[in-house]
Amino acid sequence: MKLVIIEGPGKKETLKKYLGKDFQVVATKGHIRDLPVKTLGVDVSKNFEPQYQVMEGKENIIKELKQMASKADQVLLATDPDREGEAISWHIENILNIDENEPCRIEFNEISENVVKNAINHPRKINMNLVNAQQGRRILDRLVGYKVSPIICRKIKSNLSAGRVQSVCLKLIVDREKEIVNFKPQEYWTINLLVEKDGTKFKANLATKEAKKFVPANQEETNKVLEEIKDKDIVVTDIKKSITKSNPPAPFITSTLQQDALNKIGMTIAQTTKSAQLLYEGVELGSEGKVALITYIRTDSTRVSEEAQQKAKEFIIKNYGKDFVPEKFNTFKAKKNIQDAHEAIRPISLERTPESVQPYMDENNFKLYKLIYERFVASQMTQATYDSQTVSIDVGKYGFKATGKVMLFAGYTRAYKLFEESDEEQGSESKLPVLQKDDRLNLEDILKEQKFTKPPARFTEASLIKSMEEKGIGRPATYAPTVMILSNRKYMEKEGKYLKPTELGNVVTEFLEKYFSDIMNISFTAEMEDKLDKIEDGSVKWQEVVRQFYVGLEEEVKSAFKESKKVPIKYEESNVICEKCGAKMIIREGRYGSKFLACPNYPRCQNIKSLEKKNSICSCPICGKDVISKYTKSGSIFYSCSGYPKCSFATWKKPTNLHCPKCKSYLTIREGKTFYTYKCSNPECDYERKEEIANSEKTDNEK
Numbered sequence: 001m002k003l004v005i006i007e008g009p010g011k012k013e014t015l016k017k018y019l020g021k022d023f024q025v026v027a028t029k030g031h032i033r034d035l036p037v038k039t040l041g042v043d044v045s046k047n048f049e050p051q052y053q054v055m056e057g058k059e060n061i062i063k064e065l066k067q068m069a070s071k072a073d074q075v076l077l078a079t080d081p082d083r084e085g086e087a088i089s090w091h092i093e094n095i096l097n098i099d100e101n102e103p104c105r106i107e108f109n110e111i112s113e114n115v116v117k118n119a120i121n122h123p124r125k126i127n128m129n130l131v132n133a134q135q136g137r138r139i140l141d142r143l144v145g146y147k148v149s150p151i152i153c154r155k156i157k158s159n160l161s162a163g164r165v166q167s168v169c170l171k172l173i174v175d176r177e178k179e180i181v182n183f184k185p186q187e188y189w190t191i192n193l194l195v196e197k198d199g200t201k202f203k204a205n206l207a208t209k210e211a212k213k214f215v216p217a218n219q220e221e222t223n224k225v226l227e228e229i230k231d232k233d234i235v236v237t238d239i240k241k242s243i244t245k246s247n248p249p250a251p252f253i254t255s256t257l258q259q260d261a262l263n264k265i266g267m268t269i270a271q272t273t274k275s276a277q278l279l280y281e282g283v284e285l286g287s288e289g290k291v292a293l294i295t296y297i298r299t300d301s302t303r304v305s306e307e308a309q310q311k312a313k314e315f316i317i318k319n320y321g322k323d324f325v326p327e328k329f330n331t332f333k334a335k336k337n338i339q340d341a342h343e344a345i346r347p348i349s350l351e352r353t354p355e356s357v358q359p360y361m362d363e364n365n366f367k368l369y370k371l372i373y374e375r376f377v378a379s380q381m382t383q384a385t386y387d388s389q390t391v392s393i394d395v396g397k398y399g400f401k402a403t404g405k406v407m408l409f410a411g412y413t414r415a416y417k418l419f420e421e422s423d424e425e426q427g428s429e430s431k432l433p434v435l436q437k438d439d440r441l442n443l444e445d446i447l448k449e450q451k452f453t454k455p456p457a458r459f460t461e462a463s464l465i466k467s468m469e470e471k472g473i474g475r476p477a478t479y480a481p482t483v484m485i486l487s488n489r490k491y492m493e494k495e496g497k498y499l500k501p502t503e504l505g506n507v508v509t510e511f512l513e514k515y516f517s518d519i520m521n522i523s524f525t526a527e528m529e530d531k532l533d534k535i536e537d538g539s540v541k542w543q544e545v546v547r548q549f550y551v552g553l554e555e556e557v558k559s560a561f562k563e564s565k566k567v568p569i570k571y572e573e574s575n576v577i578c579e580k581c582g583a584k585m586i587i588r589e590g591r592y593g594s595k596f597l598a599c600p601n602y603p604r605c606q607n608i609k610s611l612e613k614k615n616s617i618c619s620c621p622i623c624g625k626d627v628i629s630k631y632t633k634s635g636s637i638f639y640s641c642s643g644y645p646k647c648s649f650a651t652w653k654k655p656t657n658l659h660c661p662k663c664k665s666y667l668t669i670r671e672g673k674t675f676y677t678y679k680c681s682n683p684e685c686d687y688e689r690k691e692e693i694a695n696s697e698k699t700d701n702e703k
Helices: 009-019 059-071 083-095 113-120 128-155 166-182 219-229 254-265 269-281 306-319 354-360 363-379 417-422 424-428 461-471 476-488 503-515 522-536 542-563
Strands: 002-006 023-027 074-077 187-197 200-209 235-246 384-395 398-409 442-452 492-495 498-501 572-577 584-589 595-598 608-610 616-619 626-631 637-641 655-659 666-671 675-680 688-692
Touching: 002 009, 002 059, 009 023, 009 113, 009 269, 023 059, 059 083, 074 083, 083 128, 128 503, 128 522, 128 542, 166 461, 166 476, 166 498, 166 503, 166 522, 187 219, 187 384, 219 398, 219 442, 235 398, 254 269, 254 363, 254 461, 254 476, 269 363, 269 461, 269 476, 306 363, 354 363, 461 476, 476 492, 498 503, 503 542, 522 542, 616 655
Parallel strands: 002 023, 002 074
Antiparallel strands: 187 200, 187 442, 200 398, 235 384, 384 398, 492 498, 572 584, 584 595, 595 608, 616 626, 626 637, 655 666, 666 675, 675 688
16 A cells, blocks of 8 residues: 555545555645744754744644554655645655655646656655755744744734735835825826718827827816817828737736736635635546646746647647647746746646536636636637727827727637736727828817826735735745735725725834834845745755844844834724713724724723624524624634623624524525525535525525
């Protein structure tokens, strides 16, 4: 018997199906050994020696691993194919006392039968450069977290954290908000002529005055233009025709998938991460069992294997025709400082079309798979071709321009309709009539509009990740966790889909910028990522990178402790009057996120009031009191009876006052984009129904 050890249990059944009865597969459920939780765990005096220990709750898993390994003919470590996965394999190797020269490490970029079996047959030794790059990152992050976090907890508020990537990412949000607040809009006007030729109407926009670029700055200038073009001939002076081409998009990498999932199909970073992981590990496809649908999801490379490109070529010829296949396989320019450890994110098999697997998926998983599938197919197709035309029109001393574009060949847009529909070029240009130089055009109308320059937009989750990628902050595996921790720590909040720093986020950023300039320096953080990459390629030792960083950090920590004072936080004022002293009470947060009213005159007046009843979800199915939403230490939401500790009712799934028609247990509710899903809370009952959100307030006979 051979033992295969993986990280996530989600891929266990998929692998067992391919490996057969001679293999056992066991999952570690992530890390099993790490730095200690309550102490620094790094011996600075001994060349930053890490003091690893078994993680709490993993004792039974390790016991099981040792028992199974002792009976196995061979142990193969198949953790995720990245730095962190390599480090987990290294920890397992140490715990199981596997010889460091033993070829026990296998990896696969996709969970398909051929790839998995090929990996099984070609194990290698643990790559210590990858392990050391991860150790370097982990220890750098631990030093920042354990040296800086206590300072901001002491000087600002308890239960705060600072992070090497997290804090500089927060700075991006805070700096953007400052730009918006300080922005001074400038007035300008647009003037468009609605003109006609041979029955076809089109618009031409004001572009020049006396052959120089010109935009009216106010109504006075606009009125002057209108007066000076009044009754003037509208003459075509130049026509430029050209064939333009639009290149297909590159296949997805982690960051672009997260961006397009939000912008095109409305999925949050958390939803995208969860769905992508499931598609990678495997989806239950009826009688086929669990089948993995996409390649590894944490990647910064647009590279595609030649085998995958060849299969894409065959698929495109079969479904679209030879004209849609380029003469040579498409390649995409790589950005600087990428790891390029894996292929781009793509479907494992193009034969598994989105439509063929849709019956087995929920809405989010289907939409994401369709997005990945169509993007990959499009990336392997030909350019789209357009007949473009730019017309110059003179009206006195003013020049107007009209542009038009007609598609000649659809190319990749045949496969990637979502991309085609969102392409700004498609909506900004219209079809023009046949025109000749010196043609006179008929004026139908003059359209003028006052406008103002706009400040830069606030970040969305997607645009924040794009900015992190462009600036070299973090890596694919860290993007989503970084954004989520800023939200969990209440350093930022959402207004619609846009991210806005909270008062706490502003205060923390200002403090860190004052006392920890290196941590808050974007270039410094990006350079540190480059150094981690150099550890991976073996050109730098991780201890040296950590030492160079720690010297500066130690000085900044001493200075912050010595010089900084307690920083006051402005709290939101309520309309509730304190009955003890007459002051307007303020809204504060408890240690784990629950809000309450407090008197601003504390400690002289210690009056507080609960806000929990305003957060009532439903009645407790056990005692009848209010069920309220609460937060765990990590920021995850759960639902609990307000009568705790007398009543111990608690659940992760949002409960309702509705009851199951089968077993009379209470129903839980999950809100999708267009449907509510009601499900019985009894794990032995299979009752479930969907309801359109528009009709969600209707009553039914289940009550």
